[in-house]
Amino acid sequence: MKNWIQIITIIAVFSLLAACGSDDGSSEETTASETYQIGATQIVEHPSLDQAYKGFQAALEEQGLEVEYDFQSAQNDQNNVKPISDNFVADGVDLIFANSTPSALGALQATDEIPILFTSVTDASGAGLVESMDDPGANITGVLDLHPDAIKKTVEFIAANFPKATIGTVYNAGEQNSVAQIESVKEAMEGTGLSLAERTVANASEVKDAATTLASEADVFYIITDNTVVSALDSVVGVANEQDIPLMVGEPDSLKGGGFATYGINYHTIGYRTGEMAAEILTGEKTTKDIPVEYPPEIQLFINKQAAEEQGVEWNDSWDEDAEFVETE
Incomplete structure (x- = not known):
């Protein structure tokens, strides 16, 4: 009797293993991590703007997002500003990081659909980037680089x-x-x-x-x-x-x-905070309309x-x- 029980048990175990080993695609789920495309632009390369960009990248990396960047400097030439963002729009990027007032203006002129996150901007309202600090507008928000004091x-x-x-x-x-x-x-x-x-x-x-x-x-x-x-x-x-x-x-x-x-202020800090905003937008947690423009932390x-x-x-x-x-x- 014991031999029959052992034989039945062995057959059941092999049957189970065979079932687990079969791969018809229905028993496993593969989740490919999404890669986001970000167009990053600034009016010129200098230490403050460069630190803001590094802070932005650091925040997205710490959030665990896979990001491919297309970085473009306007080389301090206003004629280059809007064409850079026009190219981002043509490439269908998921978000534009505009690091300076001219870069943000160029991005806003290029698109009213793709989310724009700015920093290193001193007076967003005065520049015509946003309607107000609390209600920035359809597709743009960010962090200023000038503390009020x-x-x-x-x-x-x-x-x-x-x-x-x-x-x-x-x-x-x-x-x-x-x-x-x-x-x-x-x-x-x-x-x-x-x-x-x-x-x-x-x-x-x-x-x-x-x-x-x-x-x-x-x-x-x-x-x-x-x-x-x-x-x-x-x-x-x-x-x-x-x-x-x-x-x-x-x-x-x-x-x-x-x-x-x-x-x-520390420019890395304002870039980092802008990156945190970008992560919320890319993952669908928030839209630009949900995020007021922010001042930098204390000076x-x-x-x-x-x-x-x-x-x-x-x-x-x-x-x-x-x-x-x-x-x-």
């Missing part, structure tokens, strides 16, 4: 440490974000005793001459987050070091290039001690406690 605090720093100074600034009047910032600088200067000397440029090759002519008037340089000037910041740094003129800048990455001080004082020494800045001991220090690269 950044310019005010920077001007207060200048007034406190360089009283009655003339501030020399160079910017591209063709960049809407720069015009908005200069207006904010002027507003912040009211009642401080500071004065402003301006030079405008159309391209990076004009920056050195503009800074040189300003040197005879300026007690302090202040370079805002103007893409044209920041891409040629070394020209301003050279003049500042030669003439012992403290160089205030608009963001910490410019300190690594030789600026002295700023109240600023703080950053100082480059080496630049301070090279630019003849008299050290204030309170900065040792107040500032985060950045070194020249």
Whole structure:
């Protein structure tokens, strides 16, 4: 009797194994991970914008998304901006990452359907990118690169440490974000005793001459987050070091290039937050309409001690406690 039971058991086991081993395609499910196509564009390549792009990529990688990027720089040529996004539209990308105000404007002109996520934009409403911070519009949203208090605090720093100074600034009047910032600088200067000397440029090759002519008037340089000037910041740094003129800048990455001080933000951080938004959109959790435009996180004082020494800045001991220090690269 036991032998018959053993034989029946063996037959049952082999039958089960045979059934499990048969592969008719119905017993297994293969789930291929989706690969998303992202067109990434910025007006020019410089440290701040590059860090924002790296932050954007890092966020999507940490979310576990498979992404293929088509990165295109406009090489600081406005004529290249819209054609780049036109090509993204023709290629049928899933999302456009627009890293700067001109790039975001070009993307919005190219499509009202493909989601656009922007960062490194100073004044999204003023530039006509969004209807409002809370209600950005049909297919666009993102993260600004200017904290509401950044310019005010920077001007207060200048007034406190360089009283009655003339501030020399160079910017591209063709960049809407720069015009908005200069207006904010002027507003912040009211009642401080500071004065402003301006030079405008159309391209990076004009920056050195503009800074040189300003040197005879300026007690302090202040370079805002103007893409044209920041891409040629070394020209301003050279003049500042030669003439012992403290160089205030608009963001910490410019300190690594030789600026002295700023109240600023981390561009990697705003790029990362934009990447988190992109992940929500790509996976269908949200649409651009569901995500308000965001300001960057809180700001703080950053100082480059080496630049301070090279630019003849008299050290204030309170900065040792107040500032985060950045070194020249």
